[in-house]
Amino acid sequence: MTRSHLRTCLTGVLLMVVGCSQQQWQAADPYGLMEAAYRQPFPVIDLDQPVASKTSDRAASLKARLARRRQARAAAVKTAKRHPWQATGKRTWTYIVIHHSAAEKGNARQFDLAHRKRGWDEMGYHFVITNGHGGSDGAVEVGSRWRKQKWGAHCGGTLNNEYNEHGIGICLVGDFSTALPSSTQRASLQKLVAYLARAYDIPLANIITHRDAPNAKTNCPGGRFHQYVHGPMKRVMAPDLADARRPPRQGVLATQR
Numbered sequence: 001m002t003r004s005h006l007r008t009c010l011t012g013v014l015l016m017v018v019g020c021s022q023q024q025w026q027a028a029d030p031y032g033l034m035e036a037a038y039r040q041p042f043p044v045i046d047l048d049q050p051v052a053s054k055t056s057d058r059a060a061s062l063k064a065r066l067a068r069r070r071q072a073r074a075a076a077v078k079t080a081k082r083h084p085w086q087a088t089g090k091r092t093w094t095y096i097v098i099h100h101s102a103a104e105k106g107n108a109r110q111f112d113l114a115h116r117k118r119g120w121d122e123m124g125y126h127f128v129i130t131n132g133h134g135g136s137d138g139a140v141e142v143g144s145r146w147r148k149q150k151w152g153a154h155c156g157g158t159l160n161n162e163y164n165e166h167g168i169g170i171c172l173v174g175d176f177s178t179a180l181p182s183s184t185q186r187a188s189l190q191k192l193v194a195y196l197a198r199a200y201d202i203p204l205a206n207i208i209t210h211r212d213a214p215n216a217k218t219n220c221p222g223g224r225f226h227q228y229v230h231g232p233m234k235r236v237m238a239p240d241l242a243d244a245r246r247p248p249r250q251g252v253l254a255t256q257r
């Protein structure tokens with residue numbers, strides 16, 4: 001083998017190794033969202049099962065095998081379980097609004113009861129992230145509002161009720177004026193926000209806390225947590241969400257803080 005042959009061969013092997021590097025896969029899914037989605041039970045279909053027919057015609061056998069594969073794929077797509085946070089509907093979501101419950105314990109069921117007592121239709125938030133007191137630490141509870149793709153009841157007082165009409169409300173259980181949510185709650189929040197921002201093309205600037213909304217007369221979600229959302233959390237998420245297609249609504253948000 002000549003020297004130039006050897007060089008070509010080595011370059012080829014190197015390209016194959018780099019091309020399949022695990023780092024690329026990890027970079028494409030930094031929050032493990034796909035991993036979470038694929039942990040759902042999927043029907044197991046063996047696409048490479050040999051065709052039962054023992055026809056001597058090789059071409060016909062290949063055709064049958066391909067048709068079988070196509071059918072199996074279509075069936076897999078049809079019956080695959082949806083991501084637990086995925087919803088079907090046509091509502092336009094423009095903002096993600098983060099809240100705290102300002103109480104040590106709670107869960108979606110308790111908030112639902114409390115909100116109904118106030119005369120509301122049902123729990124005002126779309127998602128609740130529990131803290132180990134009333135629900136396990138970091139569990140994401142999906143409210144029935146989200147499944148129905150219904151407007152929120154968590155961020156009133158804005159022009160045209162904009163932040164309720166188009167804002168996804170996430171409440172973390174706890175009081176975060178001086179303390180931060182648990183690391184498990186923070187990890188769940190980051191996963192949920194990344195999922196929603198990607199799914200609805202919500203830019204980083206429109207990921208806000210309750211007190212950021214115009215005319216909001218509240219401290220929610222507490223000073224410490226507010227700083228965390230706009231500091232460390234967004235810094236980590238920025239490279240990943242930079243490609244959100246919809247531009248931020250500068251006019252609406254310019255008056256905040």
Ligand SMILES: [Zn+2]
Nearest residue numbers: 099100210220
């Ligand atoms: Zn709030």
